[in-house]
Amino acid sequence: MFARRSDLPLDKDALSRFLPWLIAFMVFLAILAMAGMLVLNATASRWDQGIRSTLTVQIMPAEDPAKDDERLQAVLSVLAQLPEIDRYETLTDDRLMKLLEPWLGPAAGSRDLPLPRLVDVELKTGAVLNAEVLSRQLAALVPGTSVDDHRIWLKRLVRLIQTVEGLATLVLAFIALATVGTVVFTTRTGLDIHREAIEILHLIGAQDSYVAGQFASRAFSLGLKGGFFGLLLAVPTLLGIGYLAQQMDSNLLPEITLGPVHWSVLAGLPLVVSLIAMVTARITVMKTLSRML
Amino acid sequence: MTTDDSETIVRFENVGLRYGLGPEVLQDVTFSLAAGSFHFLVGDSGAGKSSLLKLIYLALKPSRGLISLFGRDIATTPRRELPAMRRRVGVVFQEFRLLNHLSAFDNVALPLRIAGVRKSDIQKHVVELLSWVGLKDHLDARPPTLSGGQQQRVSIARAVISRPKLLLADEPTGNVDDRMAMRLLHLFEELNKLGTTVIIATHNSHLVEKMGFPKMHLDEGWMEIVGADTDRASVPPASEPGPGGGLFDDGEEDEIRPDLEKLF
Numbered sequence: 127m128f129a130r131r132s133d134l135p136l137d138k139d140a141l142s143r144f145l146p147w148l149i150a151f152m153v154f155l156a157i158l159a160m161a162g163m164l165v166l167n168a169t170a171s172r173w174d175q176g177i178r179s180t181l182t183v184q185i186m187p188a189e190d191p192a193k194d195d196e197r198l199q200a201v202l203s204v205l206a207q208l209p210e211i212d213r214y215e216t217l218t219d220d221r222l223m224k225l226l227e228p229w230l231g232p233a234a235g236s237r238d239l240p241l242p243r244l245v246d247v248e249l250k251t252g253a254v255l256n257a258e259v260l261s262r263q264l265a266a267l268v269p270g271t272s273v274d275d276h277r278i279w280l281k282r283l284v285r286l287i288q289t290v291e292g293l294a295t296l297v298l299a300f301i302a303l304a305t306v307g308t309v310v311f312t313t314r315t316g317l318d319i320h321r322e323a324i325e326i327l328h329l330i331g332a333q334d335s336y337v338a339g340q341f342a343s344r345a346f347s348l349g350l351k352g353g354f355f356g357l358l359l360a361v362p363t364l365l366g367i368g369y370l371a372q373q374m375d376s377n378l379l380p381e382i383t384l385g386p387v388h389w390s391v392l393a394g395l396p397l398v399v400s401l402i403a404m405v406t407a408r409i410t411v412m413k414t415l416s417r418m419l
Numbered sequence: 420m421t422t423d424d425s426e427t428i429v430r431f432e433n434v435g436l437r438y439g440l441g442p443e444v445l446q447d448v449t450f451s452l453a454a455g456s457f458h459f460l461v462g463d464s465g466a467g468k469s470s471l472l473k474l475i476y477l478a479l480k481p482s483r484g485l486i487s488l489f490g491r492d493i494a495t496t497p498r499r500e501l502p503a504m505r506r507r508v509g510v511v512f513q514e515f516r517l518l519n520h521l522s523a524f525d526n527v528a529l530p531l532r533i534a535g536v537r538k539s540d541i542q543k544h545v546v547e548l549l550s551w552v553g554l555k556d557h558l559d560a561r562p563p564t565l566s567g568g569q570q571q572r573v574s575i576a577r578a579v580i581s582r583p584k585l586l587l588a589d590e591p592t593g594n595v596d597d598r599m600a601m602r603l604l605h606l607f608e609e610l611n612k613l614g615t616t617v618i619i620a621t622h623n624s625h626l627v628e629k630m631g632f633p634k635m636h637l638d639e640g641w642m643e644i645v646g647a648d649t650d651r652a653s654v655p656p657a658s659e660p661g662p663g664g665g666l667f668d669d670g671e672e673d674e675i676r677p678d679l680e681k682l683f
């Protein structure tokens with residue numbers, strides 16, 4: 127396909143010089159937007175799964191700190207009887223401190239602060255437990271106890287992710303449009319530049335599709351060239367962003383990674399953009415030529 | 420003159436042509452050419468010879484009148500069917516119209532490629548034909564590096580390579596010496612013997628008289644056909660020397676007349 131001889135001196139016109147750069151830029155942007163979307167998607171579903179099967183029981187500190195342990199044991203004995211629960215674990219003070227440190231600073235280390243007790247509950251796979259019912263049940267037994275199933279947190283997160291995903295989709299659509307527009311413009315220019323040669327081809331008996339094929343395969347190979355370059359630029363950028371994300375506190379951010387499937391989707395983008403360029407060039411030429419004799 | 424459409428290659432009926440709002444370059448041109456005929460198209464410079472040929476090779480639409488090609492009214496022929504008709508017409512343009520970025524070889528091969536002929540078949544024909552018109556050493560030359568006469572010969576080779584049903588040559592010998600002119604005319608003549616209908620526009624009355632084919636004479640937009648009748652009778656019998664045969668003694672005949680079976 128690339129070795130195909132061209133009857134038109136297409137490689138010497140603006141189309142050839144201008145298009146690969148633009149496509150490189152488009153593909154670069156498209157890959158970043160797409161990568162963002164994929165990461166969010168993967169992260170959201172990972173969070174979603176993790177959160178759906180866990181609950182956190184919070185027992186507020188009592189007036190009398192001596193009673194805290196008793197209250198905890200009361201709650202644990204209820205949890206132990208529930209068949210939906212796979213296992214539960216009381217957070218040690220050390221872990222609690224660690225969780226609080228980013229907010230409270232080293233001050234959290236002083237044991238003077240009355241801290242709630244937290245119990246991590248993991249449900250059996252597929253099991254459903256109504257957090258509100260459990261919350262009421264426990265609160266009746268041990269006042270100041272609440273159960274959090276992270277639903278509100280999850281809802282907000284999902285809404286945020288959906289918004290960002292919508293934006294990314296918009297960016298992708300915009301990039302596709304810009305690519306189409308660019309190819310239409312450069313193809314029209316090319317048709318103008320090569321008007322004489324195209325007329326000769328016509329007079330010799332060439333079909334419109336013959337001429338269009340030359341423009342289309344040219345646009346495709348230029349698209350691939352530019353797209354590959356865009357990919358080459360995007361990969362280090364993504365790796366850099368990934369590295370920076372890893373440097374941030376991993377307690378706050380879930381793990382951000384792209385799997386092999388994601389990478390191959392991203393690597394396919396130059397091809398997709400090239401195909402868009404090819405089809406666009408073909409349609410543009412066919413349309414323009416149909417007005418010629 | 421035959422009225423049978425299947426035998427008529429080109430038919431004009433009251434054709435008029437004007438460029439934009441200008442005067443009519445052609446007025447009420449009416450004629451029909453039988454398959455296998457050979458005509459010279461003569462007239463002063465600016466008489467409208469090229470314009471008439473452009474109408475036939477579908478580069479222009481007439482302002483009025485009817486043109487039919489291979490028995491089909493071109494006004495009612497769908498656009499997508501025109502390429503197939505054009506492939507049956509070989510054209511030598513007055514200003515050559517070669518593709519400057521392609522080699523002589525590729526220019527001549529173009530009609531075959533467009534028609535989808537296999538690569539292996541193209542190679543041999545193109546080289547032989549270019550050799551015959553004396554361009555064996557210029558196969559890879561781009562048109563801008565060739566002389567006018569050489570470009571003209573490339574253009575002729577491109578026009579005849581696919582053995583068209585109809586050959587239109589606009590001043591095809593204007594840039595070559597008389598000897599080469601005769602050689603090229605004989606190529607057209609041999610093609611004609613094999614059934615190609617030929618129209619040659621030229622100023623060279625010397626050649627026209629020597630060849631003795633009928634003339635389509637254009638004068639101020641009007642056309643009349645003079646000399647011989649337009650039918651097959653104008654094709655010289657293959658066994659006898661054609662009207663142009665007397666130009667050369669027998670020794671020269673062989674080298675100057677192409678063996679078309681070998682060329683195509």
Ligand SMILES: Nc1ncnc2c1ncn2[C@@H]1O[C@H](COP(=O)(O)OP(=O)(O)OP(=O)(O)O)[C@@H](O)[C@H]1O
Pocket residue numbers: 438441444462463464465466467468469470471513
């Ligand atoms: N594209 C054009 N636009 C306007 N007028 C044109 C155009 N082409 C040709 N003409 C006019 O049409 C007339 C016939 O031109 P044409 O080229 O057919 O003459 P010709 O017989 O081929 O002349 P020559 O022997 O010099 O080649 C001329 O008066 C010319 O000025």
Ligand SMILES: [Mg+2]
Pocket residue numbers: 468469470513589
């Ligand atoms: Mg002329």
